[in-house]
Amino acid sequence: MSRLDLHLHTTHSDGSLSPGEVLALANKAGVTALSITDHDITTAIPEALAAGLSFGIEVIPGIEISSFLDQSEIHILGYFLDWQDPSFNAQLLALRQSRHRRNPLIIEKLQALGIDITYEEVRALAGTDAVGRPHIARALMDKKVVTSAKEAFDRYLAHGKLAYAPRELPTPGEAIRWIKAAKGLAVLAHPTWVQPTEGTLTDLVRQLKSDGLDGVEVHYSSHSARQTRDYLSLAKEVNLLVTGGSDFHGVTKPDIEVGIGKGSLHVPHGLLSKLKDAAARL
Numbered sequence: 001m002s003r004l005d006l007h008l009h010t011t012h013s014d015g016s017l018s019p020g021e022v023l024a025l026a027n028k029a030g031v032t033a034l035s036i037t038d039h040d041i042t043t044a045i046p047e048a049l050a051a052g053l054s055f056g057i058e059v060i061p062g063i064e065i066s067s068f069l070d071q072s073e074i075h076i077l078g079y080f081l082d083w084q085d086p087s088f089n090a091q092l093l094a095l096r097q098s099r100h101r102r103n104p105l106i107i108e109k110l111q112a113l114g115i116d117i118t119y120e121e122v123r124a125l126a127g128t129d130a131v132g133r134p135h136i137a138r139a140l141m142d143k144k145v146v147t148s149a150k151e152a153f154d155r156y157l158a159h160g161k162l163a164y165a166p167r168e169l170p171t172p173g174e175a176i177r178w179i180k181a182a183k184g185l186a187v188l189a190h191p192t193w194v195q196p197t198e199g200t201l202t203d204l205v206r207q208l209k210s211d212g213l214d215g216v217e218v219h220y221s222s223h224s225a226r227q228t229r230d231y232l233s234l235a236k237e238v239n240l241l242v243t244g245g246s247d248f249h250g251v252t253k254p255d256i257e258v259g260i261g262k263g264s265l266h267v268p269h270g271l272l273s274k275l276k277d278a279a280a281r282l
């Protein structure tokens, strides 16, 4: 069966496998088209495109940008964008710099809790410029402070936990505008994690559409069948495109596999042509 997976992370952000390794897994899973959507960075794309050619897998350039609205983090995916666009990459660089200001604050809090950890160690372990909390989680796992990334987040790293530090982030409207300026389609990622403080999810999606949003990630590893139906009707109601992907990360999300998520993910292949048509009109 031919599969589609439009949400994948590599070692270029917080995934544990290289672009080539992710493509090899995708090939094994029967994925025929995919998008690498690393956080705030596009450096995985050349290797992914090359691996795509050798496996015969279509690779769509992608991105996932973290944004912040009313106390909650909202992720915006970008597809088919001009990933080499200089001003887009300058905006991503500024976002990564905000991570380098935040991460040492988290490390200081962990040190104050008596945990032996340095930011230099975390950066060396990450091996990328897009260093994030999952890398800190992995360092805590290596040091046997915690046994899983989930425990690291639940005890130390999540919002409101012992070593949490805030990060300067764009609004979702800004992230959408950056993607559109780079000629990409902007998509609201994993709506299950979006918790609007005011109004409903539909209100928020309508507001984001007025900022330029093109689609909603309806098919997602942790969406229940009911959520998938609800988000599908939301996309229809607001007249937005439908996308889907696993959000594969490797060891930091060990229950999620390329192409099939937790086993039941199925991203309909037919949605790809609608995305392409929309991208061609940009």
Ligand SMILES: [Zn+2]
Residues within 6 Å of the ligand: 064, 075, 189, 190
């Ligand atoms: Zn995300």
Ligand SMILES: [Zn+2]
Residues within 6 Å of the ligand: 007, 009, 037, 064, 247
């Ligand atoms: Zn993701």
